[in-house]
Amino acid sequence: MSKVGMLLLACLAATSASAADAPNVVPNVVTLPQPTPAHWIWVNDFVFPHMVSGKAMLVDGDAGRFVGELDTGFGSMRVVPSLDGRVIYSPETYFSRGTRGERTDVISLYDPAHLSFISEIRIPPKRSSNLPMMANAQLTDDGRFLVVYNFNPGQSMTVVDTQTLEFVGEVESPGCALIYPTGNRSFFSVCGDGALLNTVLDDTGKVKSSDRTKPLFDVEHDPVTEKAVRVGDTWYFVSFSGTMYPVKADKGSLALQPTWSLLSEQEKAAKWRPGGLQQLAVHGASNRLYSIMHQGELFTHKDPGREVWVYDLAQRARVQKISMQHDSGSIQVSRDAHPLMFSIFIESNVLDIYDATSGKFLRSVTDIGTTPTVLVSP
Amino acid sequence: MKWLDHLVEGSARSLAKRTSRRSMVGYLGALLVGATAVPLLPVARGATPDPKAPAPKASDPKAKKTDDPTSCDYWRHCAIDGYLCGCCGGTQDTCPPGTQMSAVTWVGTCHNPLDGKDYVISYNDCCGKATCGRCMCNRNERDTPLYIPFQSNDYNWCSGNGTANVPYHCSTARIVSAAR
Numbered sequence: 001m002s003k004v005g006m007l008l009l010a011c012l013a014a015t016s017a018s019a020a021d022a023p024n025v026v027p028n029v030v031t032l033p034q035p036t037p038a039h040w041i042w043v044n045d046f047v048f049p050h051m052v053s054g055k056a057m058l059v060d061g062d063a064g065r066f067v068g069e070l071d072t073g074f075g076s077m078r079v080v081p082s083l084d085g086r087v088i089y090s091p092e093t094y095f096s097r098g099t100r101g102e103r104t105d106v107i108s109l110y111d112p113a114h115l116s117f118i119s120e121i122r123i124p125p126k127r128s129s130n131l132p133m134m135a136n137a138q139l140t141d142d143g144r145f146l147v148v149y150n151f152n153p154g155q156s157m158t159v160v161d162t163q164t165l166e167f168v169g170e171v172e173s174p175g176c177a178l179i180y181p182t183g184n185r186s187f188f189s190v191c192g193d194g195a196l197l198n199t200v201l202d203d204t205g206k207v208k209s210s211d212r213t214k215p216l217f218d219v220e221h222d223p224v225t226e227k228a229v230r231v232g233d234t235w236y237f238v239s240f241s242g243t244m245y246p247v248k249a250d251k252g253s254l255a256l257q258p259t260w261s262l263l264s265e266q267e268k269a270a271k272w273r274p275g276g277l278q279q280l281a282v283h284g285a286s287n288r289l290y291s292i293m294h295q296g297e298l299f300t301h302k303d304p305g306r307e308v309w310v311y312d313l314a315q316r317a318r319v320q321k322i323s324m325q326h327d328s329g330s331i332q333v334s335r336d337a338h339p340l341m342f343s344i345f346i347e348s349n350v351l352d353i354y355d356a357t358s359g360k361f362l363r364s365v366t367d368i369g370t371t372p373t374v375l376v377s378p
Numbered sequence: 379m380k381w382l383d384h385l386v387e388g389s390a391r392s393l394a395k396r397t398s399r400r401s402m403v404g405y406l407g408a409l410l411v412g413a414t415a416v417p418l419l420p421v422a423r424g425a426t427p428d429p430k431a432p433a434p435k436a437s438d439p440k441a442k443k444t445d446d447p448t449s450c451d452y453w454r455h456c457a458i459d460g461y462l463c464g465c466c467g468g469t470q471d472t473c474p475p476g477t478q479m480s481a482v483t484w485v486g487t488c489h490n491p492l493d494g495k496d497y498v499i500s501y502n503d504c505c506g507k508a509t510c511g512r513c514m515c516n517r518n519e520r521d522t523p524l525y526i527p528f529q530s531n532d533y534n535w536c537s538g539n540g541t542a543n544v545p546y547h548c549s550t551a552r553i554v555s556a557a558r
Contacts, residue, residue: 048509048514049509049511050508050509051508051509051545051546052508052545074545075534075537075545075546095544095545098508099506099507099508099544099545100506100544100545103544126537128524128533128537129533129534129536129537129546130524130530130532130533130534131532133524151527151533151537152537153482153527153533153535155527176525177524177525177527178524178525189525190523190525191525192525192526192527219522219526223522223523223526224523225523226523226524226525299518299519299520299521300518301518301521302516302518302521
């Protein structure tokens with residue numbers, strides 16, 4: 001259509017339409033506010049029935065509105081927002097012919113204002129494909145290095161320099177999995193015998209030192225899940241039966257702090273236990289830990305729950321119970337002073353939103369993906 | 379790959395109650411200590427099922443769905459997580475046409491109610507086509523976290539080792555041996 005024609009059409013339409021309904025003759029695409037608001041949440045989805053088309057969806061928790069999405073490839077893991085919020089990293093896998101052909105693994109970089117692709121960094125094609133965990137990919141504390149867990153089934157970590165946008169190298173982690181950062185140049189992994197592998201990088205991202213602790217967890221009788229959360233210098237691991245194992249990083253060493261139980265003896269007798277895919281969340285400023293709880297036998301450690309129990313980490317005491325609207329398998333709490341708690345379950349695609357302080361249910365957002373996994377704050 | 383537990387948890391939990399714990403964690407953990415990037419394979423590489431292993435008797439009224447390989451309640455499925463190959467053109471022992479079987483995998487120890495014995499089950503994934511999408515089943519008896527890989531059903535075992543480094547399609551449930 002000519003410009004004159006478009007103008008004429010616009011004028012005609014304007015005479016019969018309210019201002020709110022004014023015709024928009026210029027194609028337009030939404031630009032998002034920056035930095036990404038604290039009450040928005042990334043819902044990662046590995047789309048199990050169609051694994052080649054994983055994605056991450058952004059939802060506005062205050063408005064209950066679907067904001068947009070990123071397409072994140074085969075067996076999608078999770079997005080990793082940079083610390084300054086200016087870029088989103090996403091470890092991704094692609095096959096050259098959809099479900100066959102050469103496998104290519106990359107770290108894709110996305111623009112958070114436009115949810116658009118910026119560039120990619122090639123990494124070895126061995127990124128672990130597993131039910132997504134937060135610990136599959138983590139930034140060092142200063143945001144300089146992105147570390148990604150590999151499993152083929154040899155175990156190692158890929159290190160990427162976010163400053164030079166280059167693949168630095170691999171860190172071997174024999175017998176040990178996943179990434180739990182402890183500083184600007186350090187992280188640990190959990191080993192099959194319950195020990196921790198403590199890895200320190202130099203300023204180029206190469207291994208400076210690596211050592212193992214003695215076994216800290218009872219992997220045979222009551223293993224901790226790999227879904228730990230962190231407040232400050234302490235990572236909180238919880239066992240199948242609800243025993244909390246705090247691991248403190250202090251001056252380059254790792255130390256297990258006194259353990260405590262999320263459950264009273266009566267609650268244990270009633271078979272309460274934690275469970276879920278992303279079963280723990282924390283709000284650092286208030287030092288509160290949130291745990292999805294259900295009643296079940298041993299080996300129901302991945303079951304969803306209808307309650308979230310809240311603990312004061314300093315007191316090691318429960319301070320609140322939150323009744324959930326739907327089955328909850330993954331929770332996340334925003335980092336701001338008036339935090340929201342988000343909840344979703346892999347078998348459902350309804351995102352529930354709560355006031356994380358009062359526990360009051362606020363709203364649901366429906367039709368969020370297919371098999372939503374972990375929730376990531378921007 | 380966790381889901382649909384609520385459909386099967388009654389069965390799974392009753393099995394869990396009946397079955398003694400035969401943890402291989404310590405054994406596997408010891409194997410993994412000091413491992414290198416070279417894969418360690420504590421389970422059979424696509425092993426042929428033991429011909430001496432007893433087949434469930436479909437005529438047994440106690441069997442119910444525990445003898446149906448396309449049922450999540452099938453006794454070998456006690457630690458499976460994925461789409462059942464028996465619903466996808468294969469069987470509990472074989473991969474569907476055009477796919478390839480993963481060489482390495484996770485194992486479970488399942489109780490056969492028909493003979494009262496426990497068996498080590500190898501859940502080899504079938505790989506190379508898009509996810510089958512039929513008969514999703516997840517049961518977690520003795521499932522371990524990702525840091526104990528060979529008893530963890532959360533890994534996509536198609537993503538390992540050379541020729542099977544391809545997409546996940548479905549999962550088999552093959553008898554390795556009687557548990558000791």
